[in-house]
Amino acid sequence: MTARDEPVIGREGARPKGVARRLEILDRAIEVFRERGADGTSLRRIAEAIGVSHAALLHYFDSREQLLVAVYAHAEAQRAASECTTPPTGIDVMVTAAIANVEVPGLVQLYTTLVAASLESQSEVGKAFFTARFERVRGQLTEDLRAAQQAGTVRDDLPAEHLAALIVAASDGLQVQWLLEPSVGLEETLRTLGELLKPH
Amino acid sequence: MTARDEPVIGREGARPKGVARRLEILDRAIEVFRERGADGTSLRRIAEAIGVSHAALLHYFDSREQLLVAVYAHAEAQRAASECTTPPTGIDVMVTAAIANVEVPGLVQLYTTLVAASLESQSEVGKAFFTARFERVRGQLTEDLRAAQQAGTVRDDLPAEHLAALIVAASDGLQVQWLLEPSVGLEETLRTLGELLKPH
DNA sequence: GTCTATACTTTGATAGAC
């Protein structure tokens, strides 16, 4: 996935100038999250850190949730773009992604918060974004796993779709457990999942 | 786990009468969640549904988060108490628990929201509750798995602690994926995880 | 001990001026 594929979250009919300013705001917002985490991320605090009014942010994003989703999507796209070489096996992708996520605690916190918010019935953008994201990640992982099954590196007696969903779920869930209790051992536990997937 | 073991979330020095009223409030709050989900669960809405002022709720609970954590803890304890017979194998426990959870969407939503909130640095009660809960569930599951490993029903070439953390993470993560996209197949995927755990 | 009334502060969101 390259940055070119990044879906534009927010105003659809944005002008080029507006798009540039939007990206500028997103970049600065990501910096804010990296520095201070995802704790006091009200519209006013973000706006203050960027140097504009909170109403200005709502000029580019229809709601606070839309801004936060755009921030997460942008950060994810940036990280994906920085990885030029895509590792072959699916489990390694998730391991390295989880490790990279956890090195920026604010992002995991933001991700978890947004996923939880997307479960609420009011959430429109969040539900759409994460539904699509889960489907995309599971789909990609399923392909990788199927190839690995044919190559003989992953056991082929279980459906790849299930394994893909399990990997995503385990990765998400372990990151949360690790944030609450670092002794869980994120990397080792994910590698144990990798062992589980190997053929007999 | 019986209801007797339920930790008292909230005021420590509560009198018997206060405890009774507290439980009454919790019972009614759970009803509210069952009926309307966890969408518009502000203190004022909950209070209105119960028939008291929102300030009255804060007489029994120090904060909104404390009330919500108590609601979840109470609902979990109720459900645990209703299961008299504890299934032997660890994976089945998680499967049935996940199925039961998902039948009350509001509870999963509440759980996910509270876990996300507990990651914030301000969260005190939430962080304490979920850290303890994860440790307790992982510990119990680790014991079950170790017994199953010695009985030969679970492969013993991988550490039980890792498997326990994986089961919890997969269960939590899959419930979220299922809520966003029911076609994921919560039960089947969890049973596939059970297959992964079987010895060669 | 229990609860209502009330006020304070912050929040997301909107409207309109420049």
Place this chain on the structure above:
DNA sequence: GTCTATCAAAGTATAGAC
């Protein structure tokens, strides 16, 4: 395109009635 002004709602805290 950006701001100020303003609003309604929310969490929180206090005072006092019973």
